[in-house]
Amino acid sequence: MSNDPENTLPDRGTSLMDYPRGKLITCLVPDNGMAVMLIVALKERHQLLTADFHRCRGYGGAREPGGTSGDWGCGTPMCVVTVVVGDDRAEEVFEFLGAMVSSRLRGGNAIIHQGRLSHVTRFELPVGVPDEQEK
Amino acid sequence: MTTSERTITFLTDVQLITCIVQSGLGDIIVKAAREAGAQGATIFFARGSGVRERLGVLGVAVEVEKEVVNIVVASDQMEAVFDHVYLTGQLDTPGMGFMYVTPLEKAATYIPKEVVDRLEQ
Amino acid sequence: MNRGNRLYSSFGGVSIVSRHVSYNLLSPRIRRDIKGRIVPYVAPEVKLNFKDGYRLLKSYVANRFWGPFKVVVPVAVFLVVFQSIFLQPPVRDLGNMALGVCAVVVGLMLLLEGLRMGVSPMGEILGNTLPKKWPMMGVLPVVFMLGLGSALTEPTWRVLLNSGDRVTAEATPYLYALLHGWSEWLILVSGISVGLAWVLATLQWFHGWHLKPVIMSAAVPPFVLTVLAWFFPHVKEVAALAWDMGALVLGPVGMTVMLALGRGMVSAVGRGNETAQGLGMIALAAMLPVTGVLGLAFIMVASVPVSSIVADAAVIGTQIIEPPWYAVTPWIELGLAVGAVVPLMIFIMLLFRFILQEQVRGVGILVYGVVLSIPGLILLNVGMTLSLSYSGSELHSWLITRLSPAGVDGTVSRFAPGVEVAGIFVLAWVIGFAATLAEPGLNILGSHVERHSHGVLRARTLRFPVAFGAGCSSVAGVGILLPGLDPVAFLLPLWLLLLLLTWMAPEGWIAMAWDSGGVIPGPVTVPLMLALGTGLGGGMLGLGLFALMALGSILALLLVGLWGRGTIGWSEIS
Structure with a gap:
């Protein structure tokens, strides 16, 4: 595009290729405390520290059997749990979350999906960091 | 190993449309998406940045409160929903918003048994 | 640049041309220095031409103007119509x-914007920083000072004190004493109660206590003390004052700081599963002063005999004091408005600068907000004096004339008495409903709720039931x-009913409901309701009316919460 020498990337020690690929698993659940439970479960069973959640309002979804749309009116309070996992463990974590979610919900109202991430940084805590204490 | 008979139905050909608009316009986007056949959407609030800093004193007049709308759609539907949302939300006006599509590898949700049975026939 | 144009679909008769542009071509080029580090890219300032700047400002102002306009102007029109029908001269x-109505609308607009852009973020940053930097024992005194300060500088309830000259020492000695000789004590006790309420609130935010037990146990002392007050001569009247102080002591500025502080602290120390997001504590700041003032009344009963109050009043009563220049419009409003905002903000600023030594980003916009809220409060108060309270005081004298059996000035009404009474009821409804909708505190609370439920609960879902309850x-x-x-006789059963409903309602709702009771009455409702109350209530000033309004709105919101269980947002959370 441009032959301006200042714009060309200099050689560096690390390149983006050093970061592994990964998956972003997103889990949409009702705002009833389940999000926190999932994050704790991910940490305890899968040693995953990369889970997060935020609140949102959700519309629609197959709430009743038969797939008729639920209420599209004012929206319901929901939580979005996101977790980043390495390629190798994505399958296992997805199935775990899927089972957790479906076994605790009566009529749907939850969805879980997985997307590809081209670069993921490693996130590890030093060994021996104590857990956050429940006050 | 669990002994219970649980099967997970994976959905493929799923895409995620994300649309970031000014606060208060999220419902318009959801309505448009529903009209174009989307079955669900979620909205959360966020704060944007980028324009206020560049406008100087007039920056105070820029709304930084945004709504982020996430819509899961089938890939066949994606283009229709995308266009309809884009046009209904008037994203071709300056400062209205921004949208993008993320391909998803798979998804899972509650699918009524009769629907699964019908598809397997 | 374009990788092909094609016509690929049509939408409502509009054909769509799609075009593909690489974002690589639109993003800025970054530069690197010799060592390969990125030279920070600074986006060029956007230069708006006059027309675009005008359009931007126009929509900014218009979005904020119409809200207050749509509420205030109908009230004003109603008052004018009402006066021209019933009052002579109309x-x-x-x-x-x-002029006054314009000032009120602009004032409300500026005040709301100022609270949102300046006061609220500052409170939030403070709430977020304090617990990270300091241990609990350091945080609590600061919070206490903030609460005390916010109560002492609150302009709204001074209106109540100023109307104290209608009280006579013979009929209601303790009430008279509290509004005159003991008024410093009244102020101090209320302020300290609010400070303590903020301290308690902080503890709740830290420990994530359940709101229900906190609110319900704070609700017991006012009830017990009021029942006790019934058995002492002349303390009964003070009870009404105490309840009104509770409703009035937290104004828009104070409640904004408190709400923001709570939001900041919850986000700093909370564990993410809090449903109420710092809500529920404004109610505490309303209930503790009730207890405090009633306690003060009992101390007075024990220490001051009625006869000495009457004797003192006889001496003072003969003097007529000309108000000094700073106590007349508009200087009084100016003083109160500056007093309500500036000391609190300077206190917070100093905390940041010298004690926390924290650099705050975006100071410009914070200062803009704080500065905006001062003319906002001034305009609001001056406008209220000029327009709504002015017509309120005319209503007041009309009410007094009409209600005395003979008619003080000897005029005979053009209407049958029933029509006038009906008129008064309609007036009360309009003032209660519409003025509540205009309350800045309720607006702030509404947008807080909307923001933290991510739009599941809208500001209007909160505001309309509250206003409806206040109107009723x-x-x-x-x-x-x-x-x-006596309104107090009705407050008590209502209080019991509220406690019962609170016990039944979901936690997120009770926080909202009780808070809404604490934020209305504010600067818009108080002058109007005071005219109504003093007109109707005679020597008792109609005290208890504000508390009644607050309780009514709590009741309405709790009922909405219970009725909408399962259909409306937060009720799903148990």
Whole structure:
């Protein structure tokens, strides 16, 4: 595009290729405390520290059997749990979350999906960091 | 190993449309998406940045409160929903918003048994 | 640049041309220095031409203007119509009225914007920083000071004190004493109670205590003390004052700081599963002063005999004091407005600068917000004096004339008495409902709720039931005051009913409901309701009316919460 020498990337020690690929698993659940439970479960069973959640309002979804749309009116309070996992463990974590979610919900109202991430940084805590204490 | 008979139905050909608009316009986007056949959407609030800093004193007049709308759609539907949302939300006006599509590898949700049975026939 | 144009679909008769542009071509080029580090890219300032700048400002101002406009103007029109029907002479000064209404609308607009852009973020940053930097023992005194300061500088309830000259020492000695000789004590006790409430609130945010037990146990002392007050001569009247102080002591500025502080602290120390997001504690700041003032009344009973109050009043009563220049419009409003915002903000600023040594980003916009809220409060108060309270005071004298059996000035009404009474009820409804909708505190609370439920609960879901409840209870208040009954007698059963509903309602809702009771009455409702109350209530000033309004709105919101269980947002959370 441009032959301006200042714009060309200099050689560096690390390149983006050093970061592994990964998956972003997103889990949409009702705002009833389940999000926190999932994050704790991910940490305890899968040693995953990369889970997060935020609140949102959700519309629609197959709430009743038969797939008729639920209420599209004012929206319901929901939580979005996101977790980043390495390629190798994505399958296992997805199935775990899927089972957790479906076994605790009566009529749907939850969805879980997985997307590809081209670069993921490693996130590890030093060994021996104590857990956050429940006050 | 669990002994219970649980099967997970994976959905493929799923895409995620994300649309970031000014606060208060999220419902318009959801309505448009529903009209174009989307079955669900979620909205959360966020704060944007980028324009206020560049406008100087007039920056105070820029709304930084945004709504982020996430819509899961089938890939066949994606283009229709995308266009309809884009046009209904008037994203071709300056400062209205921004949208993008993320391909998803798979998804899972509650699918009524009769629907699964019908598809397997 | 374009990788092919094609016509690929049509939408409502509009054909769509799609075009593909690489974002690589639109993003800025970054530069690197010799060592390969990125030279920070600074986006060039956007230069708006006059027309675009105008359009931007126009929509900015218009979005904020119409909200207050749509509420205030109908109230003003109603008052003018009401006066021209019932009052003789009808409306004295339409020009001033119009000017005042404009000032109120602009003032509300500026105040709301100032609270949102300046006061609220500052409170939030403080709430977020304090617990990270300091241990609990350091945080609590600061919070106490903030609460005390916010109560002492609150302009709204001074209106109540200023109307104290209608009280006589013979009929209601303790009330008289509290509004005159003991008024410093009244102020101090209320302020300290609010400070303590903020301290308690901080503990709740830290420990994530359940709201229900906190609110319900704070609700017991006011009830018990009021029942006790019934058995002491002349303390009963003080009870009404105490309840009103509770409703009034937290104004828009104070509640904004408190709400923001709570939001900041919850986000700093919370564990993410809090449903109420710092809500529920404004109610505490309303309930503790009730207890405090009633306690003060009992101390007075023990220490000061009635006879000495009457004797003192006889001496003071003969003097007529000319108000100094700083106590007349507009200087008094200016002083109160500056006092309500500036000391609190300077305190917070100093905390940041010298004690926390924290650099705050975006100071410009914070200062802009704080600065905006000062003319906002001034305009609001001056406008209220010019327009709504002015017509309120005319209503007041009309009410007094009409209600005395013979008619003080000897005029005979053009209407049958029933029509006038009906008129008063309609008036009470409009003032209660519409003025509540205009309350800045309720607006702030509404947007807080909307933001933290991510839009599941809208500001209007909160505001309309609250205003409806306030309207109903002001009608009920008129119904109580007209036959000369005591509002306090009605507060107590209502209080019990509220406690019962609180016990049943979901936690997120009770926080909202009780808070809404604490934020209305504010600067818009108080002057109007005070005119109504003092007009109808005679020597008792109609005290208890504000508390009744607050309780009515709590009741309405709790009922909405219970009725909408399962259908409306937060009720799903148990």
